[in-house]
């Protein structure tokens with residue numbers, strides 16, 4: 001059956017946020033904030049970004065990595081990672097280069113993003129060889145890519161039945177310990193759609209760690225300006241009203257059916273990073289706009305929500 005899919009101008013603007021994120025990551029990687037030998041495949045040319053943007057991205061990438069490490073410490077490699085709104089994230093390849101590659105890694109985004117990511121993977125041996133199983137078999141079906149332990153699938157995350165079908169087709173096992181990652185994604189969904197997706201995840205996976213990174217405190221002056229600026233670029237944050245105080249974000253996860261939930265703004269996350277890491281990145285670039293970084297950190301947060309005893313003690317200060 002042929003699906004006729006049409007994209008609104010707003011969807012296009014949301015999709016473009018992925019290009020933006022990838023370019024920012026490449027810029028920070030080139031300056032030495034962290035290592036990622038795969039990002040260059042997904043962002044070819046980038047302009048230099050402001051130091052506070054680079055440092056903000058570093059804090060985000062490093063903190064997410066620390067939580068993933070805690071997840072893997074608890075369940076070893078017999079587990080799965082689901083990356084919602086993955087964009088051109090290179091996490092799969094970075095994990096493959098460690099001893100921490102997981103049994104199944106599933107990435108979801110709009111079909112147009114998936115098809116571009118798929119195209120880039122197919123054209124670059126360094127990406128492709130980490131996906132091929134021993135027989136080198138990759139199945140391309142309806143625009144999706146399926147390999148042994150890696151699946152790249154297109155869907156609209158605001159459609160829960162479609163998302164559930166895609167996860168099943170990607171071999172997701174609801175009994176397996178599962179990490180769901182959503183970095184700057186749910187805020188683009190209508191609140192009712194995001195809540196339905198969260199409730200679906202919480203009710204389907206008894207051993208679940210959810211890591212969310214997105215805006216918070218959007219109800220203050222600085223937050224209003226952030227939302228207005230994005231609106232001017234044609235990108236509306238449909239879920240902006242859900243991005244209030246960190247405590248409210250944690251409460252939202254409990255209401256969706258998670259057993260534990262905590263949320264920290266990035267000021268707290270930055271303070272919790274190892275001192276030597278902070279000192280290293282602080283020496284990379286001079287920061288003229290210290291107040292701006294402080295404001296940015298006050299308007300992004302990481303939420304950790306869990307189901308099952310295995311992950312109940314996962315914390316920022318571990």
Ligand SMILES: C[S@@+](CC[C@H](N)C(=O)[O-])C[C@H]1O[C@@H](n2cnc3c(N)ncnc32)[C@H](O)[C@@H]1O
Nearest residue numbers: 015017018021085086087109110156157183184
């Ligand atoms: C800001 S980018 C973040 C990409 C990636 N998570 C990262 O951190 O680099 C947001 C991503 O969410 C995806 N996205 C937003 N709404 C979506 C939806 N309803 N269904 C599928 N993907 C969606 C966009 O296409 C885009 O790739």
